[in-house]
Amino acid sequence: xxxxxxxxxxxxxRQLADAALQRARDLGAEHAxxxxxxxxxxxxxxxxxxxxxxxxxxxxxxxxxxVKAGTWGFAAGIHLTPEAAARVAEQAVRVAxxxxxxxxxxxxxxxxxxxxxxxxxxxxxxxxxEVPSADKVALLADWSAGLLKGADHVSARLLxxxxxxxxxxxxxxVTTQQRVRVHPKLNAMKAGESGFDDMSTIAPPVGRGYEYLxxxxxxxxxxxxxxxxxxxxxxxxxxxxxxDYDLVIDPSNLWLTIHESIGHATELDRALGYEAAYAGTSxxxxxxxxxxxxxxPLMNVTGDRTVTHGLATVGYDDExxxxxxxxxxxxxxxxxxQLDRRMALMKGFGRSNGCAFADSPGHMPIQRMANVSxxxxxxxxxxxELIAGVxxxxxxxxxxxxxxxxxxxxxxxxxxxAYRISHGKLAGQVRDFAYQATTTDFWQSMEAVGGxxxxxxxxxxxxxxxxxxxxxPVSHGCPSALFRGVRILNTVQEGGK
Amino acid sequence: xxxxxxxxxxxxxxxxxxCVVLVDEESTANLRFAGNTLTTNGVARSSRLTVxxxxxxxxxxxxxxxxxxxxxxxVVAAADKAARDAQPAEDARPLVEAGPASxxxxxxxxxxxxxxxxAFAPALGEAFATAEAGGRRLYGFAEHRLTSxxxxxxxDVRLRHDQPTGRLELNAKSADLKRSAWTGVSTEDFTDxxxxxxxxxxxxxLEWAKNRVDMPAGRYETLLPPSAVxxxxxxxxxxxxxxxxxxxxxVFAKPGGGTRVGEQxxxxxxxxxxxxxxxxxxxAPFVTAxxxxxxxxxxxxxxxxxxxxxxxxxxxEALHQTRYSAELSGLAVTPAVDNLIMRGPGGGTSPSPSLxxxxxxxxxxxxxxxxxxxxxxxxxxxxxxxxxxxxxxxVEHGEVVGEVNNFRFNESPVDLLGRISEVGAEARTLPRxxxxxxxxxxxxxxxxxxxxxxxxxxxx
Numbered sequence: 008x009x010x011x012x013x014x015x016x017x018x019x020x021r022q023l024a025d026a027a028l029q030r031a032r033d034l035g036a037e038h039a040x041x042x043x044x045x046x047x048x049x050x051x052x053x054x055x056x057x058x059x060x061x062x063x064x065x066x067x068x069x070x071x072x073x074v075k076a077g078t079w080g081f082a083a084g085i086h087l088t089p090e091a092a093a094r095v096a097e098q099a100v101r102v103a104x105x106x107x108x109x110x111x112x113x114x115x116x117x118x119x120x121x122x123x124x125x126x127x128x129x130x131x132x133x134x135x136x137e138v139p140s141a142d143k144v145a146l147l148a149d150w151s152a153g154l155l156k157g158a159d160h161v162s163a164r165l166l167x168x169x170x171x172x173x174x175x176x177x178x179x180x181v182t183t184q185q186r187v188r189v190h191p192k193l194n195a196m197k198a199g200e201s202g203f204d205d206m207s208t209i210a211p212p213v214g215r216g217y218e219y220l221x222x223x224x225x226x227x228x229x230x231x232x233x234x235x236x237x238x239x240x241x242x243x244x245x246x247x248x249x250x251d252y253d254l255v256i257d258p259s260n261l262w263l264t265i266h267e268s269i270g271h272a273t274e275l276d277r278a279l280g281y282e283a284a285y286a287g288t289s290x291x292x293x294x295x296x297x298x299x300x301x302x303x304p305l306m307n308v309t310g311d312r313t314v315t316h317g318l319a320t321v322g323y324d325d326e327x328x329x330x331x332x333x334x335x336x337x338x339x340x341x342x343x344x345q346l347d348r349r350m351a352l353m354k355g356f357g358r359s360n361g362c363a364f365a366d367s368p369g370h371m372p373i374q375r376m377a378n379v380s381x382x383x384x385x386x387x388x389x390x391x392e393l394i395a396g397v398x399x400x401x402x403x404x405x406x407x408x409x410x411x412x413x414x415x416x417x418x419x420x421x422x423x424x425a426y427r428i429s430h431g432k433l434a435g436q437v438r439d440f441a442y443q444a445t446t447t448d449f450w451q452s453m454e455a456v457g458g459x460x461x462x463x464x465x466x467x468x469x470x471x472x473x474x475x476x477x478x479x480p481v482s483h484g485c486p487s488a489l490f491r492g493v494r495i496l497n498t499v500q501e502g503g504k
Numbered sequence: 505x506x507x508x509x510x511x512x513x514x515x516x517x518x519x520x521x522x523c524v525v526l527v528d529e530e531s532t533a534n535l536r537f538a539g540n541t542l543t544t545n546g547v548a549r550s551s552r553l554t555v556x557x558x559x560x561x562x563x564x565x566x567x568x569x570x571x572x573x574x575x576x577x578x579v580v581a582a583a584d585k586a587a588r589d590a591q592p593a594e595d596a597r598p599l600v601e602a603g604p605a606s607x608x609x610x611x612x613x614x615x616x617x618x619x620x621x622x623a624f625a626p627a628l629g630e631a632f633a634t635a636e637a638g639g640r641r642l643y644g645f646a647e648h649r650l651t652s653x654x655x656x657x658x659x660d661v662r663l664r665h666d667q668p669t670g671r672l673e674l675n676a677k678s679a680d681l682k683r684s685a686w687t688g689v690s691t692e693d694f695t696d697x698x699x700x701x702x703x704x705x706x707x708x709x710l711e712w713a714k715n716r717v718d719m720p721a722g723r724y725e726t727l728l729p730p731s732a733v734x735x736x737x738x739x740x741x742x743x744x745x746x747x748x749x750x751x752x753x754x755v756f757a758k759p760g761g762g763t764r765v766g767e768q769x770x771x772x773x774x775x776x777x778x779x780x781x782x783x784x785x786x787x788a789p790f791v792t793a794x795x796x797x798x799x800x801x802x803x804x805x806x807x808x809x810x811x812x813x814x815x816x817x818x819x820x821e822a823l824h825q826t827r828y829s830a831e832l833s834g835l836a837v838t839p840a841v842d843n844l845i846m847r848g849p850g851g852g853t854s855p856s857p858s859l860x861x862x863x864x865x866x867x868x869x870x871x872x873x874x875x876x877x878x879x880x881x882x883x884x885x886x887x888x889x890x891x892x893x894x895x896x897x898x899v900e901h902g903e904v905v906g907e908v909n910n911f912r913f914n915e916s917p918v919d920l921l922g923r924i925s926e927v928g929a930e931a932r933t934l935p936r937x938x939x940x941x942x943x944x945x946x947x948x949x950x951x952x953x954x955x956x957x958x959x960x961x962x963x964x
Contacts, residue, residue, distance in 0.1 A: 058591045061586070412877065413893055417962065504885070
């Protein structure tokens with residue numbers, strides 16, 4: 008297992024935490040926590056096999072969060088001295104005091120066992136920040152040059168993040184964590200007689216190191232070799248005929264539908280209205296817990312912060328709660344929500360399931376998404392078998408455009424490519440497609456779930472939520488699945504052409 | 505170490521051919537509320553140093569937060585090394601030559617703090633009480649941000665910009681959360697925010713919504729208020745890069761090669777422009793590029809920005825350019841500017857109808873509040889999809905007669921420019937969808953005779 012970087016541990020973590028927490032106690036805070044973070048991100052962007060942009064940035068700072076007079080107070084600072092940390096604690100208390108007169112809901116937190124001196128590091132082999140940038144650029148340029156033989160233009164991007172967090176609270180929990188994630192993505196674009204089109208790689212972002220680009224966890228050579236031919240077929244493909252179809256959805260596309268229509272819809276802060284003015288609420292309201300028929304009886308969804316290589320996987324969340332795995336939908340019924348400590352106590356769950364997260368030292372933790380995943384059927388079919396069961400349908404691969412309403416009812420998604428299914432067989436690509444549905448109708452139409460052999464952990468680095476806006480990385484595992492009678496749009500016709 | 509000292513010392517430490525240093529000092533204060541009570545509130549400070557080292561035609565960029573004096577040499581050395589290890593950059597051009605330094609270069613940074621809400625917070629508390637008494641719930645977010653950017657280069661550029669950014673989003677809902685109304689304002693310091701008036705306008709809209717009318721998907725005559733127009737035009741603006749057009753991969757690409765600059769996009773003489781000096785929405789008057797991309801070049805740091813018409817009288821006039829892309833396209837150097845203004849035929853000089861007058865002039869149509877979750881579906885036409893949100897109202901014979909269900913739309917803002925039949929008076933507005941990234945807009949309401957509501961959304 009990798010170790011936490013020595014230069015992070017050499018920062019005055021304990022001294023700052025002790026100074027801040029003691030000052031908060033002295034000023035009468037009922038609860039206080041201290042979080043110091045260093046987040047390093049490197050982005051490399053190439054266009055037509057030439058380096059176009061490179062950034063190497065970090066964010067370093069710390070935050071003090073308090074509960075005083077039943078009200079949240081939060082302040083963030085950047086000066087790494089005990090005196091400055093104590094002043095930030097004073098600011099946090101002042102924010103609570105200023106806010107208290109117009110706060111009507113006293114803040115109390117669900118209890119959590121004390122995790123003293125806990126250390127956790129994510130599963131990766133090669134720290135991407137230890138690989139020379141020139142080597143990474145050379146690899147991306149080589150891949151791009153290969154794609155350019157079958158495309159007019161090729162863009163390539165590699166995102167790499169190392170996140171280090173130290174957390175301490177007045178109950179005695181002290182955690183130190185480090186995790187790494189990478190997201191390589193290439194896109195090929197080509198013009199044809201009917202305009203231009205493009206196609207991106209479907210390799211997901213992962214909680215791995217640089218080994219992900221060199222043969223571990225994804226067959227890059229295989230995917231890149233097929234991409235130009237797939238793009239050429241797409242450019243020559245007919246425009247889809249709008250109507251209702253049976254859909255077989257590949258996990259490379261379905262993860263995003265899960266993210267938007269299940270992941271966000273089962274965040275308890277949304278269901279309770281705390282995101283009402285921004286991200287929105289949820290049709291899956293709290294009064295329906297245990298009763299709402301979310302989907303077909305084949306639908307089993309878990310929230311998880313423990314899966315290896317998951318982007319939302321942690322040892323402990325940003326409130327000192329240990330990472331867990333829990334049920335959200337069981338046999339098609341809503342049975343759980345994603346929680347933080349405040350909501351867990353408020354709604355009688357007893358303990359948080361560990362979904363608090365802040366994306367930077369300057370932001371307050373809010374409830375963010377676990378790795379929300381659709382479970383494969385233990386003896387379920389392969390993707391080919393799912394396709395074989397469709398008379399007239401569409402098989403959709405890769406994510407692209409996505410949009411869903413503020414209560415997570417109505418959504419519309421496109422994909423990287425779609426194939427017509429005729430009499431149980433693929434019958435060539437179609438273009439200009441989008442699928443549109445209402446969440447519960449869609450999941451209730453799920454007639455078959457693929458087996459473990461079709462299961463893939465997809466995901467994204469940039470799930471947005473909250474004000475001030477925060478981004479969070481999250482993975483979603485799922486198998487291929489079959490849905491009956493879903494509306495397919497022709498996007499050219501939608502544009503009035 | 506002050507930001508100014510950091511700029512000077514970093515420039516002095518660099519051993520390569522040239523150097524650009526950016527220091528961004530930011531302070532924020534915010535209040536968030538839901539259900540007539542505060543939820544999360546806070547203040548934060550940050551400081552970021554970006555060193556762009558130039559070695560011939562190569563550039564190396566290293567950006568670090570909270571840099572201490574004893575770390576400065578390491579950051580600069582890392583940027584110098586990154587430049588030496590880099591490939592030659594296509595966008596490499598001589599660094600911008602110095603003009604006069606900013607007059608306030610030497611002044612101290614004055615951060616914002618929670619005190620910026622000194623008068624606003626009590627007024628918000630009173631609004632909570634009024635809403636509670638009226639059976640309504642208020643949700644929203646108030647934020648004030650002050651960013652001071654210092655730009656220094658080895659060619660003696662010394663420019664500074666202090667950018668205040670304030671925004672209030674106010675959302676009122678009925679107690680059962682079935683009815684919802686929204687308004688938003690952008691402000692520089694919250695002294696001009698009248699929560700009482702905003703709350704009253706939302707209360708009126710919730711009253712309108714008591715008469716619920718279900719309508720099917722279809723094409724409707726639709727009045728888009730300034731916030732909705734802002735969100736659509738911002739997406740058009742973001743998609744107006746010259747490089748993508750030249751490469752034939754955007755709606756502004758000319759079939760067969762080149763760009764569509766010079767082409768008439770609409771029949772109404774609509775103008776879409778930016779102006780760093782625009783009253784109330786002033787922004788940085790020079791380029792600050794922390795990294796090179798399709799749309800920006802680190803070599804252009806310090807280039808002056810001025811008033812720019814992107815679309816003039818319905819004709820595409822300019823696309824976002826770096827000096828490099830301008831050479832490729834043969835067009836003027838027109839970098840992006842951080843504000844956006846849309847004006848109708850009067851161009852701000854002759855009377856244009858207010859939104860109320862446009863409602864009065866509507867026989868049968870829809871009045872929107874704002875748009876949400878806007879995402880690109882087809883870059884070729886710039887078709888985007890999204891949702892209506894927080895109030896779609898039915899207008900009959902010049903009056904609002906009730907609230908309609910929400911819809912998912914599929915439309916292209918470029919295509920809309922050719923179908924707008926009326927443009928109202930422009931006003932400073934806060935975009936709903938994009939205000940995390942873009943706050944400074946002046947927009948009109950517009951009438952579209954056949955807006956494509958693709959399907960019904962059950963969301964309320």
